[in-house]
Amino acid sequence: MTTSTQVQLVSRPKGWPTPEDFRTVQVELPELGAGEVRVRNEFVSVDPYMRGRMSDAKSYVAPYALGETMTGGAVGRVTESTAEALPVGTLVLHGLGWRDVAQGPADQFRQVAEIPGAPSSVHLGILGMIGLTAYVGLTEIAHLQAGETVFVSGAAGAVGTAVGQIARLLGAGRVVGSAGSAEKVDLLTSRYGYDAAVNYKDAPIREQLPAIVPDGVDVFFDNVGGDHLEAAIDVFNTNGRAALCGAISGYNDVERPAGPNNLWHLVSKKLTLRGFIVGDHAHVAAEFGEKMAGWFAEGKVVFDETVVDGIENSVEAFLTMMRGGNTGKMVVRV
Amino acid sequence: MTTSTQVQLVSRPKGWPTPEDFRTVQVELPELGAGEVRVRNEFVSVDPYMRGRMSDAKSYVAPYALGETMTGGAVGRVTESTAEALPVGTLVLHGLGWRDVAQGPADQFRQVAEIPGAPSSVHLGILGMIGLTAYVGLTEIAHLQAGETVFVSGAAGAVGTAVGQIARLLGAGRVVGSAGSAEKVDLLTSRYGYDAAVNYKDAPIREQLPAIVPDGVDVFFDNVGGDHLEAAIDVFNTNGRAALCGAISGYNDVERPAGPNNLWHLVSKKLTLRGFIVGDHAHVAAEFGEKMAGWFAEGKVVFDETVVDGIENSVEAFLTMMRGGNTGKMVVRV
Known part of the structure; x- marks a missing residue:
C-alpha cells in the first residue's frame, strides 16, 4: 500500500495564515485504475496567488476547499503507469499540489522536457x-x-x-x-x-x-x-x-x-x-515556450530558486515566500 | 474698427476658480489679411477639462497662458472673409474660445452643417x-x-x-x-x-x-x-x-x-x-459623425443644453457647470 503525505487547509486565515490553518495527513492511495499514473513529486510550487484561494471572497478562481489537499503546480516523475502515453520515468507537470505522491487519470499530467543542467523545478519557474x-x-x-x-x-x-x-x-x-x-x-x-x-x-x-x-x-x-x-x-x-x-x-x-x-x-x-x-492567456504559451527555450539554451537567462526541503514544510515555505524571504522562485523539494 | 469682447485668465486658481482669476477685455481687431475670416460667435463652450488647463501642472495639454484669452470650442458665422472656401454666412466651428468675435487664417475654422431644427450649439455638444x-x-x-x-x-x-x-x-x-x-x-x-x-x-x-x-x-x-x-x-x-x-x-x-x-x-x-x-482619437471622428448624423436625423437622440447669455458671463457659466448646475451641455450664447 502506498501512502501519500499531503498538506490540507483546515481553516480560512484572517490576515496572515498560521500553521494552525493547515494539517498534514497521510493518505492511503488505491491501486491505479486504467489510464492512470502515480507520480513521485520532485518539486512543489508555493505562489502568492494561493493566499487569495485560502479566502472565500469571490475571485477569479474558486477558493480552496476546507479539509482538502492544497492544489497548485508540481513536477514529478511517473513511478507507476497504466497509461501508454506516460510510461514510468516520464517527467510530468501537474496541478495536484502539496503532496509527495500524486496519482490520477493521465490527462491531469503533462509531459515536460528534461532540461540539461537544470533541475526539474524550472518547469515551475522561468520555463513554466x-x-x-x-x-x-x-x-x-x-x-x-x-x-x-x-x-x-x-x-x-x-x-x-x-x-x-x-x-x-x-x-x-x-x-x-x-x-x-x-x-x-x-x-x-x-x-x-x-x-x-x-x-x-x-x-x-x-x-x-x-x-x-x-x-x-x-x-x-x-x-x-x-x-x-x-x-x-x-x-x-x-x-x-x-x-x-x-x-x-x-x-x-x-x-x-x-x-x-x-x-x-x-x-x-x-x-x-x-x-x-x-x-487567460494560454494561447501565448506556445510562442513563449519556443522563445524561452531558445533564450535558455543560449544562456541568456539566469534564474535562482529558494528551496525548502520536505513536503511537511510547505506551509513554512509559503509563509517565508509571502514575507519576501525568497530570491527567485520558492519551491519545496520533496 | 471692430472690437472683440474677450475673457482672459489672469491668475492660476488655487482650488475653486473665482471671478478675480479672470478679466474681460475689449480687443480692437485689425483688418483681415489675405485668406482670413472674421466670425461672429453664436455659442461658446465651457467644459470641465478647462479647469486642468488653468493650472500649470504637467498635463496632456499646455496650461492656458496668463493674460491671454481663454481658448476652447466655439461655433459662429463668418461675417467677413478674404478666404474663398469660407464665404460670408458660413457656419464654422473653431477653437478660439471665450470671445464674441474671432478672426484669423481660414484654416483655424472648419465649416459645419446647418442642422434643421437644432441650434448651432449642437456642434459643441452631441454632434461634436x-x-x-x-x-x-x-x-x-x-x-x-x-x-x-x-x-x-x-x-x-x-x-x-x-x-x-x-x-x-x-x-x-x-x-x-x-x-x-x-x-x-x-x-x-x-x-x-x-x-x-x-x-x-x-x-x-x-x-x-x-x-x-x-x-x-x-x-x-x-x-x-x-x-x-x-x-x-x-x-x-x-x-x-x-x-x-x-x-x-x-x-x-x-x-x-x-x-x-x-x-x-x-x-x-x-x-x-x-x-x-x-x-487622440480623431481617426474615429468620421465614423462617429456618420453614425450620429443618422441617429440624429432619425430622432433617436435627444439632447439638452443649459444656456447662459453673454460672453461676459462665461466665467459664471463655467463655475456653474463645475458645480453641477447644468443638465446636458453648458454653453454661453453670445
Missing part, C-alpha cells in the same frame, strides 16, 4: 507559469515597445527576476526595479540585468523612484500593489501602461488600505492599468 | 466633441459589447447624457447612471433612456450602486472619479473595463484625496482602467 506570467504581462497586457523604460516592483521575486530579463530580451531601453533588501537590490543589477534598483525599505518608494527613472516610466509590471502603484503613477510618461500581476503587499491585510492619491493622472496622462491572470 | 468623447470611450477604450451593463457617473452632464444614449444605440443590455439631484435622476430614466439612476447626494454611491446593477457592471464610463470609481470597482464583473474621461470631483481639490481602497480587484477581477483624451 512564472516565465509565462512575465511574458504575458509585458507583451499582451502592457504592449512593451523597444526602447521603453520598464519598472518592476518586487523585482527579486520569481516573476520579477523573469520580467527584468524578458523585458531586456524584448528590447526594453531601461529596466529598473524595487526589492526589499540590500542583497536583493545588488542581485538585480549584478545578476538580473536591471539598470538600477532600490530597496523599498530604505525610504518610501515614491521618494526613491524618480531618481532612477530620469526619463519617466512607460511600462510598470506590478507584483506588489499599494505604494508601488502610487509611485509608478507619479512617474508614468503619457500613455504609460501598468500590468498588474499581484498585490502581495495587501494579501494579508484585514483592513483595506486607501488607494493611490494620484489617480487623476489616469486621465491627465492617459494611463492604462490592467489586471491579468496568466491562465 | 461631446458626442465623440462618449463614442470613443464606449468603443475604442471600453470595447462595449452588445448585451453588457454600462454604468455612467455624472450621467446628466453633457458627456453623460450622450454616453447613455449611445451605449443603448450600440446595443448595451442595461444602462444605469448617477447624478447629483432628484430632477436629474428623473431625466436620466424619463428622457435619456437610462434603465435606473441614483442621486449620489442621497447616500454614498458605493451603498446605492449594487441595488441597480444586480448582474454587475461590465463597462464604467467615469466623468466623476473618486468615490464613483471605488463603487464601480466593487461591482465590476470579471474583465470589466473603465473608460476614465474625467474626474471632476477632484479638479478643484488642493489636497489629493486617497484613492479607492479596493484596487486589489484590478487583479482579482482582471479589470482595466484606462484614461483617455478624445483628441
Whole structure:
C-alpha cells in the first residue's frame, strides 16, 4: 500500500495564515485504475496567488476547499503507469499540489522536457507559469515597445527576476526595479540585468523612484500593489501602461488600505492599468515556450530558486515566500 | 474698427476658480489679411477639462497662458472673409474660445452643417466633441459589447447624457447612471433612456450602486472619479473595463484625496482602467459623425443644453457647470 503525505487547509486565515490553518495527513492511495499514473513529486510550487484561494471572497478562481489537499503546480516523475502515453520515468507537470505522491487519470499530467543542467523545478519557474506570467504581462497586457523604460516592483521575486530579463530580451531601453533588501537590490543589477534598483525599505518608494527613472516610466509590471502603484503613477510618461500581476503587499491585510492619491493622472496622462491572470492567456504559451527555450539554451537567462526541503514544510515555505524571504522562485523539494 | 469682447485668465486658481482669476477685455481687431475670416460667435463652450488647463501642472495639454484669452470650442458665422472656401454666412466651428468675435487664417475654422431644427450649439455638444468623447470611450477604450451593463457617473452632464444614449444605440443590455439631484435622476430614466439612476447626494454611491446593477457592471464610463470609481470597482464583473474621461470631483481639490481602497480587484477581477483624451482619437471622428448624423436625423437622440447669455458671463457659466448646475451641455450664447 502506498501512502501519500499531503498538506490540507483546515481553516480560512484572517490576515496572515498560521500553521494552525493547515494539517498534514497521510493518505492511503488505491491501486491505479486504467489510464492512470502515480507520480513521485520532485518539486512543489508555493505562489502568492494561493493566499487569495485560502479566502472565500469571490475571485477569479474558486477558493480552496476546507479539509482538502492544497492544489497548485508540481513536477514529478511517473513511478507507476497504466497509461501508454506516460510510461514510468516520464517527467510530468501537474496541478495536484502539496503532496509527495500524486496519482490520477493521465490527462491531469503533462509531459515536460528534461532540461540539461537544470533541475526539474524550472518547469515551475522561468520555463513554466512564472516565465509565462512575465511574458504575458509585458507583451499582451502592457504592449512593451523597444526602447521603453520598464519598472518592476518586487523585482527579486520569481516573476520579477523573469520580467527584468524578458523585458531586456524584448528590447526594453531601461529596466529598473524595487526589492526589499540590500542583497536583493545588488542581485538585480549584478545578476538580473536591471539598470538600477532600490530597496523599498530604505525610504518610501515614491521618494526613491524618480531618481532612477530620469526619463519617466512607460511600462510598470506590478507584483506588489499599494505604494508601488502610487509611485509608478507619479512617474508614468503619457500613455504609460501598468500590468498588474499581484498585490502581495495587501494579501494579508484585514483592513483595506486607501488607494493611490494620484489617480487623476489616469486621465491627465492617459494611463492604462490592467489586471491579468496568466491562465487567460494560454494561447501565448506556445510562442513563449519556443522563445524561452531558445533564450535558455543560449544562456541568456539566469534564474535562482529558494528551496525548502520536505513536503511537511510547505506551509513554512509559503509563509517565508509571502514575507519576501525568497530570491527567485520558492519551491519545496520533496 | 471692430472690437472683440474677450475673457482672459489672469491668475492660476488655487482650488475653486473665482471671478478675480479672470478679466474681460475689449480687443480692437485689425483688418483681415489675405485668406482670413472674421466670425461672429453664436455659442461658446465651457467644459470641465478647462479647469486642468488653468493650472500649470504637467498635463496632456499646455496650461492656458496668463493674460491671454481663454481658448476652447466655439461655433459662429463668418461675417467677413478674404478666404474663398469660407464665404460670408458660413457656419464654422473653431477653437478660439471665450470671445464674441474671432478672426484669423481660414484654416483655424472648419465649416459645419446647418442642422434643421437644432441650434448651432449642437456642434459643441452631441454632434461634436461631446458626442465623440462618449463614442470613443464606449468603443475604442471600453470595447462595449452588445448585451453588457454600462454604468455612467455624472450621467446628466453633457458627456453623460450622450454616453447613455449611445451605449443603448450600440446595443448595451442595461444602462444605469448617477447624478447629483432628484430632477436629474428623473431625466436620466424619463428622457435619456437610462434603465435606473441614483442621486449620489442621497447616500454614498458605493451603498446605492449594487441595488441597480444586480448582474454587475461590465463597462464604467467615469466623468466623476473618486468615490464613483471605488463603487464601480466593487461591482465590476470579471474583465470589466473603465473608460476614465474625467474626474471632476477632484479638479478643484488642493489636497489629493486617497484613492479607492479596493484596487486589489484590478487583479482579482482582471479589470482595466484606462484614461483617455478624445483628441487622440480623431481617426474615429468620421465614423462617429456618420453614425450620429443618422441617429440624429432619425430622432433617436435627444439632447439638452443649459444656456447662459453673454460672453461676459462665461466665467459664471463655467463655475456653474463645475458645480453641477447644468443638465446636458453648458454653453454661453453670445
